[in-house]
Amino acid sequence: MEIKTDFLIIGSGIAGLSLAIKVAGLGSVAIVTKKEKSESNTNYAQGGIAAVTDKTDSFEEHINDTLDCGAGLCNRDVVEFVVREAPPRIQELIAWGVNFTKSEAPPHLYDLGQEGGHHRRRVLHAKDLTGREIERALHEKVAALSNVRIYENHIGIDLIIRKDAQGRTINCLGAYVLDIHNGEIHTYRAKYTILSTGGAGKVYLITTNPDIATGDGIAMAYRAGAKVANMEFIQFHPTCLFHPEAKAFLISEAVRGEGGILKLRSGETFMEKYHPMKSLAP
Missing domain, CATH: 3.50.50.60 (FAD/NAD(P)-binding domain)
Incomplete structure (x- = not known):
């Protein structure tokens, strides 16, 4: 058709x-x-x-x-x-x-x-x-x-x-x-x-x-012959919900914006070691 x-x-x-x-x-x-x-x-x-x-x-x-x-x-x-x-x-x-x-x-x-x-x-x-x-x-x-x-x-x-x-x-x-x-x-x-x-x-x-x-x-x-560039720039979102028997899904970045803090399994914070914005780092 x-x-x-x-x-x-x-x-x-x-x-x-x-x-x-x-x-x-x-x-x-x-x-x-x-x-x-x-x-x-x-x-x-x-x-x-x-x-x-x-x-x-x-x-x-x-x-x-x-x-x-x-x-x-x-x-x-x-x-x-x-x-x-x-x-x-x-x-x-x-x-x-x-x-x-x-x-x-x-x-x-x-x-x-x-x-x-x-x-x-x-x-x-x-x-x-x-x-x-x-x-x-x-x-x-x-x-x-x-x-x-x-x-x-x-x-x-x-x-x-x-x-x-x-x-x-x-x-x-x-x-x-x-x-x-x-x-x-x-x-x-x-x-x-x-x-x-x-x-x-x-x-x-x-x-x-x-x-x-x-x-x-x-x-x-x-x-078709088009030029393709910057394919290495793939977003990997920093926060998601992991479950061993279910599909992982994204947790909104807004959670960190409203005060959410990234922690290790032990409960220890770690982002202050890497960026002055801590958990709000880009």
Whole structure:
């Protein structure tokens, strides 16, 4: 079967859904996602989103915290762009229906959390299910758009690439997609193909990354000739719940922000040996 669309978006997390909302006014949109539409890295995010929204905070402080955490590996231009763009993106999410938690005390401002590496409270959250709340709001917004269709349980196999006589890539024409339930491969032809497929953290056996993070989109891009860089930067979350007979899961970084202390099995603290921020170290 062949499906034609103006925009083909592979991935249904915050990146793919927010893009679909923005381009829906420009043409038809097909979103391909390999499991249920809400199954994404976004959905598992707990702690929140860091942004300068409090009058006592500043872009410079947020930038400096980020550069310190990066230990000399950050691209300063990228850091400054992301930090300065964060507040308008937060307002965009709020306009789309995301309900970030507010303080119970007047004047009921947003309840800002503090996480590792931050010297100020600047993390907006929706209780401890921030990612799930963002997914809920974005899916509701997308559902109201008549020209956006989501194909669940469809996994991208390969990009359709047009090459010249010398074998050099000219452009992308869409993708081959497997319908998991029917076992059929469909051809999706699109004017624009966007990969919003998340990372590859689940290639490691011991990780708090969700099972969905298998790097499919990165592999598709690589096979198509795209340059791939910085693959060594995989997040290993510092806190998770371990059980010998159950799957380990992430314990939000916000726990340390609210006073949680890292200790050895003996009860002894140890982070003061390694960083002046102790358990709030990046």
